[in-house]
Amino acid sequence: MLRQIRPAIVMIVVMTAVTGLLYPIAMTGAAQALFPYQANGSLVEKDGKVIGSTLIGQNFTSDRYFHGRPSATTGADPNDATKTVAAPYNAVNSMGSNLGPTSSSMITRIKGDVATLQAQNPNTPVPIDLVTTSGSGLDPDISPADAYFQIPRVAKARGMDETKVRSIVDAAVEPRELGVLGETVVNVLALNQALDASMTQ
Structure with a gap:
């Protein structure tokens, strides 16, 4: 049974390292080197x-x-956290009106x-x-x-x-x-x- 589980565990570790660490680090580094203005927002x-x-x-x-x-974005109501209020161009809550x-x-x-x-x-x-x-x-x-x-x-x-x-x-x-x-x-x-x-x- 260990012979069947071991390859799966190894693949999870390898793919996590490649796609979760190496690839993002490489892309971030390339972006900072080639397009620093855009990469920083x-x-x-x-x-x-x-x-x-x-x-x-x-x-x-x-x-x-x-x-x-016009912008349909909203933000938290300062008077009632369970409600939202209009907050045009709220960058943390990108959305359309859905109307x-x-x-x-x-x-x-x-x-x-x-x-x-x-x-x-x-x-x-x-x-x-x-x-x-x-x-x-x-x-x-x-x-x-x-x-x-x-x-x-x-x-x-x-x-x-x-x-x-x-x-x-x-x-x-x-x-x-x-x-x-x-x-x-x-x-x-x-x-x-x-x-x-x-x-x-």
């Missing part, structure tokens, strides 16, 4: 302090900044968001992804259409010429990977940093 620093990551969105709410897509197209609460929220956005820019149709949540709730990017739609609000709040704000958006548009993969996007944090930088020039 693609962190963004300003004045020596980490202010975010290019991979996780932030809840910008001021009219002076471009806003990301379907017939959900009355989702329809009500979207209609309200559309009305608010149309009041800010009445001459342009509201891009659908600017009022719908992403699957992760952490999307750091918006479409160029989303960014262009927000230009009048941001320009007015900052007292800037819309043409100058548009040029900042133009420069922030990221092309498809290798020219064919994914879609053109605008990283909201990077765009808002460029916007702040333009005010000091």
